[in-house]
Amino acid sequence: MSTSHSEEKSIAPPPSDAQVDPKADTDVFEEQPGHDFHYKTLSWQFVSLLMIAEIVSNGMLSLPSALAVVGIVPAVILIIFFGSFALYTAKLLIDFKLNHPSVHNMGDAGYILGGWSAREILSLGTIIFAIFGTGSELLSGQQALSTLSNNGLCTIYLLLIFSVATLLVALPRTLDRVAWLGLFSVCLITLSGLVAMIGAGVNPVPGRTLSATVPTTFYQAFLAITNPVFAYAGHFMFFILISEMHTPTDAMKAAWCLQGFSTLFYTIFAIVIYVYIGNTVASPALLSLPPVWAKASFGIALGNFLIAGGLYSHTAAKIVFVRYFRHTKHMYTHTVLGWAVWIGLCFGAVAVAFILAIAVPIFSYLIGIAASLFASWYTYGIAGFFWLHDSYHLGGGWPGLRRKPGQSALAVFTILVGAFICVAGTYVSIKLIDDAYKEGLVGKPFSC
Template sequence: MDEKKTDIETTTVATPTEGESNLGSIDEAEVFVTGADGVNFRTVGWIRASMFFLKMTFASGVLSIPAALYNLGAGAGAFFIVFWGLLNTYCAVLQGQLKLKHPTVHTIADSAHIAALEMGFTKKNAWVAKEITEFVYLFTWVLCAGVSTLGLSIALNAVSKHATCSVTFGFVAYFIVSSVASIRKIHDLGWITWVGFVSIVTAVLIVVIAVGIRDRPAAAPQTGDFDLGFSGLAPAGTTFATAWSASLAIFSSSANTSGFVPVISEMRRPQDYFKAVYVCMAWITSSYLAFALTVYAYCGKWVASPALGSAGPTIKIIAYAISIPGLIAGTMICVHVAGKSLFVRILRNTRHLTQSTKTHWAVWLSCTYGTGFLGWILCEAVPFYGSLISLVGALGFGYLGVCLPAIFWFVMNKDARKGSTAQQIMWYVHLGILLTGMLVTIGGTYANVVSIIDQYKQGQVGSPFSCMDNSNTIAGG
């Protein structure tokens, strides 16, 4: 079986070109080079990588989409699920292509550095581009950890019927997640991602079945006539800011492809990365269509956010209890990705990176528990779940997941604009992708800020560091 191979295959490095002098002293070697007595990080097969990607994407993403569909309507919602899914898949492929050309790449910040040098930036300006990208990357993944920690604290509140302060549940979630995330190798996290994936899929299926057999949504009036709110079109009075924010919630639910790139550095055969991407994104797009549209069709405007609360208090408790391993696994991945980025940055080109020294462990544990703690603080300070997911998509994933991959294509196809007709068409297609990424980043940030302000005006947002039940279980949610 492919998963049991132990050989390590290196990637083929492109022959130097005339412009390669721009790359300075970049050493084309893999990030995790195992010496004597070192830890062999490069043990991940493509099946395990695809499961890592699936669990990274499926947890928080699927829980936010049904609520977003109400602001878009079923027609536009289905379109955006497919459109963003295809775009994010393609952008993941572009990131992998650049990584395989330059094995020194660990995160997309390294890719941005190489791209800047290839485009003629000075070494200083290329370094600035890398540092900006690194900051955005870390901020985005720490924010993702915060969103996921919030989701886990909601689950603990729901299952326990708000047995204690929500801040306490948040801290418990942080400690559990950071401890699990401190397992060093992605390969060793494999069984956790499998268990987590099965648990979250089971929980979602329970909710989907439960909403389908109820006479009316749990949150709707239980007697008399009521307006379901299901429509193929957006509801009357929907503003651009509201609709675009909902679209970005769908976008960000599969836009975390910048987190895929570090996994390549731990794969036995980096070339198999593309198999893992296609398997992951095919499942993500099809399952989002099936699960989210079904929940929206039966709940309409009465859908909860997160969606596991849409079938009433009893089903909500059952679903959240089953989903806890999945929520732990999803949050763990966010912390692991952010922590390992810092870890590699600090220890790169030293023996401590792959040897189990005291320095190795001190830096590694500081990175995982530190990023997890920052994520927990963010989840307590920002008490709006759906809008926070959209904000992650706008501020981070628009730049990391769309703009930069388009730029990578230009770098890898420098002569396309003056090439054949097909190459010129592709050049303009990727210009369109770049502009789309800019629209997501700029327009999305504006839409989310407006949406969050409106939520505060309407009293739909709680207070920071609140002990109140964030799962709405006590209120009957």
């Protein structure tokens, strides 16, 4: 799938948008022996670990509370359904990437679907979501450090310490440099979950109430549904990860590992925590554990929050870097400009996330809005457009679509699901902000 390029082209100045055409059938990364940076180095096993490290981070912490809101039966059904649905949409994304090897991120895919405007919207959305994801991990890291230190230090300082560490994780230019951290991260989040379940099991809440189903309003129900929906919100990174695989055709193996592990782990963790804590379970769930067990679980998970935050900020930086330096020497050799821009982009991503986390009191609520606006499409809805586009353009037009009525209907259903999650999720997130202000739950910026 890779196409070799002349040495003259690899040392050309940064190409303009007109010169970089994601519709071209060339691989996004060149591979030449003389390059200092080799991008296409990841195996499917390491890609699956990076996917799990990125997705199964904050995801598990909010799921037990969903069981408390809608009941154990519908919540578990939703967790399994959205895990299976995310596997289906992952296949559509992977097929689209294999059909278009020049696609590096959602922006490139948007250019193929709808030209310049779609590229700018999807690129900006991916960067925004990645920065908000970084901020979410920074807040989780700060919360873990606060728990471990018994709130012995101002949260701003804890957030700053964790931000510096996150920046260091993001700095390697190629993902193979952090691949082993993915294995470490998966081990940590799994162990953290096991410790939390043991802690809940040996310290059950006396007189706890459990509910098979709970009558509730649409607002409360969808608020609970957003937890399993966005627990799988990692597809926006898939194109970037697959672009750095040495065998992209193995990507579906990584997707199977990701969705199989996450769905099983989410289901077991949510059920066990809920059964032993009951309807009073908090979000994040670790805060419902006795202090010693909460500290143990948070302390173990801290490394996962760090690595996931580094991956998110790396993603935001990589999108911009590849956009402007694709097929130039700055991508593949050590140059002052290349390193200066790369470090600046990584620093900027982490810095913006840090500032948002300390300066915007409602930032944790804004993360829900960002997930509703972008993850609803990147993880679910846009996959339907990918399938319809390729089935039409590569399958003979309308006759090609008519030959596959079931798949065409499923693609349209995928688009409708993404649109529904986007609209309903945004409504719920905005109402949450309004309620928080009315109840006096919103703090002040730059406060400990």
